[in-house]
Amino acid sequence: MAPQATASAETQHTNAHIDPAAQVADAGFVPVQTRSERPRSFEPADFGTPNGREVNWKHTPVAQLAPLFTAAEHNDGVTYETVSGAEYVTTTLPAGTAPRGEFFVPEDVVSAVAWQGAAEAMHVRIPREQELSEPVIIHVAGQGAERRADAHIVIEALEHSAATVVLRHTGSAQYAQNVEIIARAGSRLSVVSVQQWEDDAVHAASHQARVDADADLKHFVVSFGGGVVRVNPNVELHGNGAQGRLYGLSYADAGQHLESQVYLFHKGAHTVGDVLYKGALQGESAHSVWIGDVLIGPDATGTDSYEANRNLVLTEGARADSIPNLEIQTGDILGAGHASATGRFDDEQLFYLQARGITEDEARRLVVLGFLSDIVQRLGIPALEAELLAAVETELAAVNA
Numbered sequence: 001m002a003p004q005a006t007a008s009a010e011t012q013h014t015n016a017h018i019d020p021a022a023q024v025a026d027a028g029f030v031p032v033q034t035r036s037e038r039p040r041s042f043e044p045a046d047f048g049t050p051n052g053r054e055v056n057w058k059h060t061p062v063a064q065l066a067p068l069f070t071a072a073e074h075n076d077g078v079t080y081e082t083v084s085g086a087e088y089v090t091t092t093l094p095a096g097t098a099p100r101g102e103f104f105v106p107e108d109v110v111s112a113v114a115w116q117g118a119a120e121a122m123h124v125r126i127p128r129e130q131e132l133s134e135p136v137i138i139h140v141a142g143q144g145a146e147r148r149a150d151a152h153i154v155i156e157a158l159e160h161s162a163a164t165v166v167l168r169h170t171g172s173a174q175y176a177q178n179v180e181i182i183a184r185a186g187s188r189l190s191v192v193s194v195q196q197w198e199d200d201a202v203h204a205a206s207h208q209a210r211v212d213a214d215a216d217l218k219h220f221v222v223s224f225g226g227g228v229v230r231v232n233p234n235v236e237l238h239g240n241g242a243q244g245r246l247y248g249l250s251y252a253d254a255g256q257h258l259e260s261q262v263y264l265f266h267k268g269a270h271t272v273g274d275v276l277y278k279g280a281l282q283g284e285s286a287h288s289v290w291i292g293d294v295l296i297g298p299d300a301t302g303t304d305s306y307e308a309n310r311n312l313v314l315t316e317g318a319r320a321d322s323i324p325n326l327e328i329q330t331g332d333i334l335g336a337g338h339a340s341a342t343g344r345f346d347d348e349q350l351f352y353l354q355a356r357g358i359t360e361d362e363a364r365r366l367v368v369l370g371f372l373s374d375i376v377q378r379l380g381i382p383a384l385e386a387e388l389l390a391a392v393e394t395e396l397a398a399v400n401a
Contacts, residue, residue, distance in 0.1 A: 034327065035263045035293040040105040044069070044116065047109035056108060059289040059321050061257050064228045067148060068110045068176045068204050071117040077149030077173035078140050080122065085136030088127075088163070092120035093154060099123075100154050104180040104208045107234070111206035114176040117150025121180075124165055126189070128158040135164035135192075135381055142171030145200040152178040157187035157215075164190040164381065170225075172198040181209035183217045185239060190218040192379060196391075197226035199255070205231045213239030213268065220379060221248040221277075223258045224391055230259040237264070237271035237300075246275045248290070249375040249388070251395050252318065254283025261291040264307070266300035275307035278375050280368060281318035282395070289321045296328045296336060304334040311342040312371055314364075365396050 038056065041047065049069055052062040082089050093100040100121045106112040124136055138153075155165050167179070183189045197203060203226055211217045221231045235244045250258040264273045279288045290309045311320035324338035345367055353363035372392055376385050 035261075035325070036265065036295050036327075038107050040107045042106060042112060042115055044109050044112040047112060050109060056261065059291070060230060060259060061228055064202060064257070065110070065204055065230070067174045067202065068113060071113050072148035072150045072176070074147075075117060075149055076143065077147035078142050078151070078171075078175055081139040081141065083137040083139050084134055085132065088124055088132070088136050089138070090123045090125045093123050094120055099156055099182055100152065100180065102180070102182060103210050103236075104178065106178070106206065108206065110176050110204045111178055114150045114152060114178045114206070117176065118152035118178070121152035121154050124153070124155045126157040126161040126163040126187070129160045131162040132164070135166050137166045137168065140167060140169045140175075142169070142173030142175065142197065142201055145172040145198070146174070148174045150176045152180065154180045154182070155189070155191055156182045157184060157189040159184045160186040162188040164192065166192045166194065166381070166384070168194045168196070169203065170196050172201040173203075175201070175203045177203065177205040179205060179207040181207065181217065181219070183209065183211045183215040185212045185215060187212075187215045189216070190220070190380065192220040192222065192381070192384070193231060194384070195223040195226050195229045195231065197229065199225065199227055201226040201229070203229045203231070207231065207233040209233070209235040209244075210238050211235065211242040211244055214241040215239065216243040216245075218245045218247070218378075220375075221260050222388065223250040223260075224395075226256065226258070228257045230261075232261040232263075234263040235265070237266050237273060238268055240268040241270050242268050243272040244274075246273075247375050247378055248277030248279075249372060250277075250279040250288055251372070251392065252279065252281045252283075252286040252288045253395070255285055257287045257289070259289035261289075261293075262307070263293045264295070264305070266294070266296045266303045266305060269300060270302040271300055271305075273303070273305040273307075276375065277309045278372060279309075279311045279320060280314060280372060280395075281311065281320055282314040282398075284317035286315075286318040287320075291323045291325070292338065293325045294327070294336070294338065296330060296333060298329040301330055301332040302334055303336065305336045306338070308339040309341075310371070312368065313342065313344055314368070365393075368392065368396055
């Protein structure tokens with residue numbers, strides 16, 4: 001059995017809150033609620049089977065994710081196609097082969113299952129001091145709602161390189177996924193995960209990133225499709241001067257559950273963090289979950305950090321859960337804050353537009369497009385931006401029909 005990893009002394013808290021409901025099998029202790037102190041392990045058995053009362057599962061439809069709590073028998077649920085940038089997708093990495101596992105350690109049972117089930121990891125490697133003019137695009141295509149797959153993907157930007165890597169998910173499958181992201185010193189890396197699954201797909205992903213000195217990571221989670229989609233980014237600003245910008249966009253329809261639990265750890269000095277997730281919801285039982293945790297460590301002097309989540313509820317019966325958390329372990333920072341807002345249309349905005357001769361439906365359309373396009377326009381990929389705005393238009397047409 002691989003040794004269990006626990007939080008380092010650097011991230012221990014003296015005011016930890018005990019979560020009596022959550023238990024980790026054979027661990028010999030009760031985990032705390034703070035994200036930084038959650039237990040980690042490569043062994044699924046160390047986590048036990050979630051029952052929905054644990055702090056990291058209580059907002060998730062556990063029964064629907066249950067197929068991902070055990071390894072895929074055949075691991076044939078998805079296929080992979082490198083649409084562009086194939087020369088940067090190198091040989092696969094078995095477990096124990098660097099850089100796989102350089103810092104990645106699973107923090108829930110699905111991630112541990114994916115680690116064990118993915119015999120080899122795809123490795124995307126951007127050469128040192130090379131700047132890519134076009135994105136590397138990898139298409140992950142589901143092969144059927146009853147088919148399972150486990151995956152581990154390593155995205156590595158070497159020193160002073162610059163690139164954008166896009167993971168596109170379509171079709172249907174039961175998919176457990178780990179994405180390990182390494183932005184080495186001085187690199188500039190954008191990673192975009194787009195979920196456009198069919199309505200019966202189940203997808204749970206753990207993204208863990210380390211950003212080294214003077215490197216810049218932009219991380220996007222864009223979720224439009226899928227029955228249950230849970231993409232949890234965990235970003236460590238490891239080196240001095242590291243920057244992390246975490247953006248999210250979701251559009252939940254009737255019956256959909258779209259979730260992200262975001263963790264940003266400021267470890268190095270003079271690091272900069274910006275977290276902004278926006279979501280729209282329409283239809284009966286449409287549900288989104290955003291939990292944002294920011295930890296400013298004791299050595300993260302000069303930090304500047306802010307996180308926010310905004311949700312626009314378009315119809316009755318939709319629900320958005322939004323929970324920001326901020327921990328600060330040093331008083332020597334430039335600034336830190338968090339915000340959350342969930343609501344319906346701004347009546348003043350609608351009145352302003354209608355007073356200028358715009359119909360109510362068109363006014364609502366313009367408000368939603370303006371609200372969501374803020375995230376879309378940060379992608380820096382014109383073709384994808386146009387496609388996503390068109391997808392928003394399609395969703396709005398359905399709600400206004």
